[in-house]
Amino acid sequence: MQAFSDRLTSDQSLSNIAGNLEIWDFAGQFVFYATHTLFHSKRAVYLLVFDLSTPLSSVVTDSEFPMETGDKTMEQFIKFWINSIHSYVGSSDGSEPPVILVGTHKDKLVGTEKQKLEYADAYFERIRTFFEDSQILNHIQANDFIVNSVDFNDKEIVELRKEIIRIGMKHSKIKIPAKWIALEKELIQIRYMKIIPFSKVVEIDSENEFPLKGEEEIKLFLIYHHSKGTLSFFDEEPISAYVVLDTQFLIDAFKCIVTSERFCKKESKHRHLWNLLRKQGKLNMELIHRVWESNYYFLKHKKEILMFMQRHYIISEVSSFDEHTGTSKGLDWFIVPNFLRNHSDNNTITEFFKGKRQTSLRFLMLFEYTPVVQIVYCRLIAALVARWSVVQIGVLKQGKEFLLYENLGVFRLDTLNAGVVELQQNRIEMRVISLCTSQNVNSITADKFRRFAELLVISEFNKLRHLPTIQGKPFKPCFRCNNESHGLNGGQGILHLETLKGKSIEPCLDMPINHEIHTQQALSEWFEEISKIRLAEDCQFNEKQLSKIAQSIGNNWELLGSELGLSIVEIEKISMDNDTSSVRIYKMLLRWKAEEQENATVNTLLQAMKSTKSLTVEWDEVMNIVEQIASTQEK
Numbered sequence: 142m143q144a145f146s147d148r149l150t151s152d153q154s155l156s157n158i159a160g161n162l163e164i165w166d167f168a169g170q171f172v173f174y175a176t177h178t179l180f181h182s183k184r185a186v187y188l189l190v191f192d193l194s195t196p197l198s199s200v201v202t203d204s205e206f207p208m209e210t211g212d213k214t215m216e217q218f219i220k221f222w223i224n225s226i227h228s229y230v231g232s233s234d235g236s237e238p239p240v241i242l243v244g245t246h247k248d249k250l251v252g253t254e255k256q257k258l259e260y261a262d263a264y265f266e267r268i269r270t271f272f273e274d275s276q277i278l279n280h281i282q283a284n285d286f287i288v289n290s291v292d293f294n295d296k297e298i299v300e301l302r303k304e305i306i307r308i309g310m311k312h313s314k315i316k317i318p319a320k321w322i323a324l325e326k327e328l329i330q331i332r333y334m335k336i337i338p339f340s341k342v343v344e345i346d347s348e349n350e351f352p353l354k355g356e357e358e359i360k361l362f363l364i365y366h367h368s369k370g371t372l373s374f375f376d377e378e379p380i381s382a383y384v385v386l387d388t389q390f391l392i393d394a395f396k397c398i399v400t401s402e403r404f405c406k407k408e409s410k411h412r413h414l415w416n417l418l419r420k421q422g423k424l425n426m427e428l429i430h431r432v433w434e435s436n437y438y439f440l441k442h443k444k445e446i447l448m449f450m451q452r453h454y455i456i457s458e459v460s461s462f463d464e465h466t467g468t469s470k471g472l473d474w475f476i477v478p479n480f481l482r483n484h485s486d487n488n489t490i491t492e493f494f495k496g497k498r499q500t501s502l503r504f505l506m507l508f509e510y511t512p513v514v515q516i517v518y519c520r521l522i523a524a525l526v527a528r529w530s531v532v533q534i535g536v537l538k539q540g541k542e543f544l545l546y547e548n549l550g551v552f553r554l555d556t557l558n559a560g561v562v563e564l565q566q567n568r569i570e571m572r573v574i575s576l577c578t579s580q581n582v583n584s585i586t587a588d589k590f591r592r593f594a595e596l597l598v599i600s601e602f603n604k605l606r607h608l609p610t611i612q613g614k615p616f617k618p619c620f621r622c623n624n625e626s627h628g629l630n631g632g633q634g635i636l637h638l639e640t641l642k643g644k645s646i647e648p649c650l651d652m653p654i655n656h657e658i659h660t661q662q663a664l665s666e667w668f669e670e671i672s673k674i675r676l677a678e679d680c681q682f683n684e685k686q687l688s689k690i691a692q693s694i695g696n697n698w699e700l701l702g703s704e705l706g707l708s709i710v711e712i713e714k715i716s717m718d719n720d721t722s723s724v725r726i727y728k729m730l731l732r733w734k735a736e737e738q739e740n741a742t743v744n745t746l747l748q749a750m751k752s753t754k755s756l757t758v759e760w761d762e763v764m765n766i767v768e769q770i771a772s773t774q775e776k
Contacts (some may be wrong), residue, residue: 163369163370165370167180168392168396169218170399171479172399172477172479173392173395173396173399173479174515174516174519175453175454175455175478175516175519175520175523176391176392176395176453176455177225177229177516178229178453178520178601179373179388179391179392179453180370180388181226181229181230182230182238183231183237183238184238184312185230185238186238186239186241186308186312187226187238187239187240187241188240188241188243188305189219189222189223189241189243190243190244191215191218191243191244191245192215192245192246193244193245193246193249193250193260193261193264193287194246194249195215195246196215197215197219197264197268198214198216199214199215200212200213200214201213201214201215201218216271219271220271223240223271223272223281224277224510225510225513225516226238226240226280227276227280228510228615229513231277233276234276234279235275235276235277235278235279235280236279237312238280239282239308239312240280241282241285241286241301242265242268242281242282242285242286243285243286243288243301244261244265244285244286244287245288245289245290246290247261247287247288247289247295248289248291248292257287261287262285265285268281282304282308284304286298286300286301286304288301317365320349320351320352320353321365324342324345324346324349324353324359325362325366327345327346327349328342328345328372328386331386332387335385335387335438335442336383336384336385336386336390336442336445336446337383337384337386338382338383338384339374339381339382339383339384340382341384342363342384343356343359346359360374360381363384371388372384372385372386372387372388373385373391373449373453375452380448380452383448383449385445385449390438390446391446391449391450391453394433394436394439394450395455397432397433397436397439398418398424398428398429398432398477401415401418401428401432402415405428405431411427411428411431414427414428414431415428418480419480419482420482420483421481421482421483422476422477422478422479422480422481422482422545423459423474423475423476424456424475424476424477424480425474426473426474429443430443447475451475451527454478454520454523454524454601455477456475456477457475457476457478457522457523457526457527458471458473458475458527459471459472459475459526459530459531459543460472460526460529460531461533462532462533462553464556467555467556469529469530469553476522476523476545478518478519478522478526479519481519481522481545481547482547483546483547484546484547484548485544485546485547485548485549487629489534489542490549490629493532493534493551494574494629496578497574497575497576497578498574498578498580498581499572499573499574499575499623499625500574500582500587500623500663500666500667501622501623501624501658501659501662501663501666502620502622502636502658502663502664502666502667503570503571503572503621503622503623503631504570504571504591504618504619504620504667505570505571505617505618505619505620505621505635506568506569506570506571506594506595506598506616506617506618506619507567507616507617507618507635508567508568508569508616511566511567514564514565514566514567514569515564517569517598517601518562518564520597520601521562521569521594521597521598522550522562524597525560525562525593525594526545526550526552528593529552529553529560530552530553531543531544531545531550531551531552531553532544532551532552532553532559547564549561549562549563549564550562550563554573554589555583555586557575557576557577557580557583557586558573558574558575558576558582558583558586559573559576560572560573560586560587561573562594568616568619569594569598570621571590571594572623573587573590573666582666584665584666584667584669585669587666587667588667588669588764589768591668592761592764595614595618595761596761598615598616599614599615602615617637617638618637618638619635619636619637619638620636620637620663621633621634621635621636622636622649622651622658624658626656627651632649632650632651633651634649634650634651635650636650636658641660641663641664642664644661645659645660645661646659646660647660669764671760672751674747674751674760674763674767675743675744675747675748675767676743676744676747676770676771677771678771678774679744679745680770680774681734681739681741681742682730682742684731686766686770687731687734688727689762690763690766691723691726691727691730692762693758693760693762693763693766694726694750694756694758694759695722695756695757695758695759696755696756697753697755697756698722698725698726698729698756699712699716700756701729701749701753701756702715702729702733704749704753705729705733705746705749706733706736706737707729707732707733707736711732712729715728715732730746733746743770747763747767750763
């Protein structure tokens with residue numbers, strides 16, 4: 142087998158090797174941006190296609206959604222697309238994934254063939270200068286292509302095809318278990334079924350000559366293909382009961398909703414539903430049924446489609462907070478964050494915040510690449526809507542207003558506290574307010590709010606690639622002074638988290654305002670004390686939970702092993718038998734669990750981690766895991 146494989150690799154004349162090529166065409170309108178991560182992959186070849194006959198300084202208007210593009214130019218759109226590729230799936234040095242520049246409308250260029258080529262070369266060169274002295278430039282491949290899309294005999298298109306295959310062969314070398322190939326082929330054959338139960342995948346695999354080793358390996362197979370964008374699967378209940386075989390199916394279903402104006406514009410019965418979606422981002426179930434009724438598969442899989450759309454943070458069901466029970470109840474309609482249009486009204490927000498105590502600092506997620514901030518914000522809003530109810534103000538009879546806008550959202554975190562998320566040019570800001578004027582903000586609630594938002598943003602990036610991050614995060618954690626003397630907008634000076642650690646007092650950067658920041662007190666509003674982390678009802682870990690804990694532990698894990706009672710010999714053997722630190726830590730925890738058995742509990746491990754002073758721990762992640770265990774116990 143090895144000799145045969147080597148021969149295929151070395152002999153380029155053996156060109157009849159079959160393979161599957163998935164081609165995705167990303168919708169360019171802003172309302173579709175939330176769907177792009179379904180297809181983004183670091184193992185793809187990207188084509189950046191643009192009209193050469195349109196100058197880079199020209200304003201590009203979207204014919205279907207003219208308000209979306211504003212006054213953005215061709216240059217701005219090109220920068221956005223390459224920046225978004227690098228931000229979501231690019232390697233730190235820009236070597237992956239490759240991007241090929243393709244200029245169209247060659248037939249519309251004026252002059253001789255030589256003059257057309259000179260014009261196109263200057264156009265391509267100008268694009269490269271946008272990313273000069275940046276690692277992003279490394280994504281752009283050396284060979285550019287000028288094509289005439291209306292000429293079926295255009296030789297440049299043939300050369301482009303060859304270049305895609307050449308680059309694809311170079312970047313597609315990845316090892317997967319050979320047994321996976323049989324199941325992959327079977328699922329491709331039934332892709333027309335769109336969505337199938339997970340149990341059906343298990344059944345199909347069991348009929349193969351060499352089936353996979355149980356459901357866990359099947360899930361690994363599905364997660365791998367999910368990361369490639371060839372299907373959609375989430376290993377979490379209840380959505381884990383289904384597999385979307387054709388991700389384009391989800392996009393087509395969403396497209397029907399987004400372009401539903403053609404169904405509703407002349408129908409008085411549904412026209413108001415379209416206007417609610419267009420103006421407020423409100424998606425009603427009646428509108429969904431209307432635009433999907435002509436497609437058998439959309440109606441057949443209506444429940445599953447909505448479930449996957451929500452899990453991909455494309456839409457979110459809105460809920461209302463019940464003052465009597467302290468719980469939220471779904472309202473049977475959805476918000477499409479990318480459709481939110483109204484900007485927050487200063488008078489409304491000022492009146493709502495009036496007299497209420499807030500966190501003394503605003504927490505900021507500061508991003509390096511501003512083009513992705515609005516996309517991340519929309520996905521965060523969708524996740525927050527799914528987790529907490531949106532705050533409503535006003536008198537019920539006169540109609541309550543949801544505090545959810547294009548640039549700001551307010552969420553009911555619990556009975557006494559509300560969380561605020563706000564979009565700025567290069568950052569997402571958060572603060573927590575107390576709904577009772579006599580009460581301070583609950584720091585435990587603020588910490589949970591911050592961790593939820595951070596976890597969502599981090600996972601949105603890390604699910605697509607191993608991101609070179611700032612302290613393990615795709616953004617810089619920062620703060621702004623939120624003292625009431627600054628008014629509604631807060632202070633302008635940005636304070637970095639690292640500069641505040643270890644300090645007791647920090648001057649406000651907004652001179653000549655005369656006040657200071659009590660640093661430790663301010664930070665304690667956003668970061669719960671490590672000593673308080675424990676499970677109310679202690680229990681044992683399962684192996685999946687231990688694996689997650691292992692990934693949150695770093696340097697000096699050997700000292701933790703000693704604290705847990707393992708011998709030096711055991712720890713050394715674990716180090717010798719395993720290649721990576723994460724596997725060593727996981728094996729160490731498994732050894733501890735096997736030796737201690739019923740005594741290997743969550744709180745025992747937490748206490749050992751706290752006692753090992755020099756141990757490096759990502760405590761936010763640990764707290765998230767502990768909360769997940771606690772929520773499972775409640776269920």
